[in-house]
Amino acid sequence: PHTLGILGGGQLAQMLALAALPLGVQVRVLEPDPEAPARLCAEHLQAPYTDAAGLAALAGCDAVTLEFENVPVEALVALNGRVPVRPDGALLARSKHRAVEKEALRAAGAATAPFVRLDTAADLQGALARVGGQGLLKTSELGYDGKGQARVGTETELRAAWSELGHVPCVLEGLVPFERELSLAVARNAQGQMAFGPLVENVHRQGILRTSIFPAQAPEGSEARARELAAAVAGHWKLEGLLTLEFFQLPGGELLVNEVAPRVHNSGHLTQDGGGLSQFEAQVRAVLGLPLSDWRPLHPCAMVNVVGVADERGQALNPDWAAIDALEGTRVHLYHKAWRAGRKLGHVNLVAPDEATLRSRLSRLQGLIP
Ligand code: ATP
Ligand code: MG
Ligand code: MG
Numbered sequence: 001p002h003t004l005g006i007l008g009g010g011q012l013a014q015m016l017a018l019a020a021l022p023l024g025v026q027v028r029v030l031e032p033d034p035e036a037p038a039r040l041c042a043e044h045l046q047a048p049y050t051d052a053a054g055l056a057a058l059a060g061c062d063a064v065t066l067e068f069e070n071v072p073v074e075a076l077v078a079l080n081g082r083v084p085v086r087p088d089g090a091l092l093a094r095s096k097h098r099a100v101e102k103e104a105l106r107a108a109g110a111a112t113a114p115f116v117r118l119d120t121a122a123d124l125q126g127a128l129a130r131v132g133g134q135g136l137l138k139t140s141e142l143g144y145d146g147k148g149q150a151r152v153g154t155e156t157e158l159r160a161a162w163s164e165l166g167h168v169p170c171v172l173e174g175l176v177p178f179e180r181e182l183s184l185a186v187a188r189n190a191q192g193q194m195a196f197g198p199l200v201e202n203v204h205r206q207g208i209l210r211t212s213i214f215p216a217q218a219p220e221g222s223e224a225r226a227r228e229l230a231a232a233v234a235g236h237w238k239l240e241g242l243l244t245l246e247f248f249q250l251p252g253g254e255l256l257v258n259e260v261a262p263r264v265h266n267s268g269h270l271t272q273d274g275g276g277l278s279q280f281e282a283q284v285r286a287v288l289g290l291p292l293s294d295w296r297p298l299h300p301c302a303m304v305n306v307v308g309v310a311d312e313r314g315q316a317l318n319p320d321w322a323a324i325d326a327l328e329g330t331r332v333h334l335y336h337k338a339w340r341a342g343r344k345l346g347h348v349n350l351v352a353p354d355e356a357t358l359r360s361r362l363s364r365l366q367g368l369i370p
């Protein structure tokens with residue numbers, strides 16, 4: 001029997017553990033939060049990510065991976081040479097810092113939104129004009145679900161937003177007039193063999209992913225281009241393991257890379273119920289060096305996130321669970337997390353025999369989730 005170590009114990013670790021078990025693989029997570037979702041289906045080492053005893057327990061696994069890029073690079077570096085770490089600290093260091101990541105994407109031949117690095121106050125001068133006059137200010141580190149971001153349209157707004165974010169190093173990105181958002185995952189082993197996940201279409205609201213749909217309604221050739229970019233990044237960054245690229249598709253069809261997640265991704269959750277291999281099993285296989293080929297749903301499918309939404313008085317607005325359960329083609333996935341406004345609490349996957357049926361079921365499902 002194999003043991004897989006994971007840095008981070010959130011819902012992605014929970015779902016990785018659930019996918020690992022039938023393969024004869026048990027999961028051990030290092031995660032300081034006592035209430036973390038993976039506690040219920042994995043061995044939970046409750047300690048800081050850099051805790052020596054916790055890391056020693058991970059070093060006893062067959063391989064170590066991560067489910068969360070906001071773990072310290074030092075944790076991966078401390079494991080280096082003791083156990084295969086996939087991805088490794090060098091790849092994590094690239095993908096956890098927005099400016100470093102964008103520079104590394106360009107070095108791999110991928111286009112990104114125009115951006116300016118804002119490390120000190122002096123960098124703000126003229127920055128907005130350089131990205132096209134309308135921008136998104138993002139903290140270089142620790143942001144997720146649109147946290148640590150602000151829309152800015154004037155120099156005054158930029159200065160105010162930078163103060164609001166605490167004068168920390170940031171990236172100012174030009175606002176991209178995208179036609180749609182897409183994502184695609186790639187797995188790569190030490191021999192350089194690659195396998196790809198499906199091209200998925202994503203809809204965000206207030207910086208949080210709400211809905212993902214397969215197949216994407218993208219122009220002919222988009223999937224091949226997305227794979228080409230994913231392969232270039234994975235090769236150039238010497239990936240071992242799995243990563244996911246988020247794309248902006250421009251009206252002319254061109255793909256810009258928005259960001260990279262060094263792991264399974266929220267947009268890939270629909271692979272759990274699409275009938276093919278799931279992204280979670282793909283990451284487990286990639287990290288343990290088990291056989292892996294391309295994974296893709298066998299049926300049209302979609303995913304809707306359940307995010308904590310409050311009414312005017314701050315009370316939780318709950319989804320209509322009974323109606324969701326009664327809707328044909330749904331599968332509910334809950335993360336066992338306490339309710340908080342803006343927090344991802346679970347998701348509902350939806351399958352259908354054809355795309356027209358998927359879209360009509362999807363609009364009914366969306367009506368049941370606040
Ligand atoms: P996560 O890691 O959860 O995907 P994040 O906090 O890292 O989120 P981003 O992916 O950078 O955030 O941005 C969230 C969403 O905001 C994007 O998916 C997109 O909808 C919108 N967005 C981000 N950057 C831009 C941009 N430069 N132009 C237009 N829209 C953008
Ligand atoms: Mg992100
Ligand atoms: Mg994103």
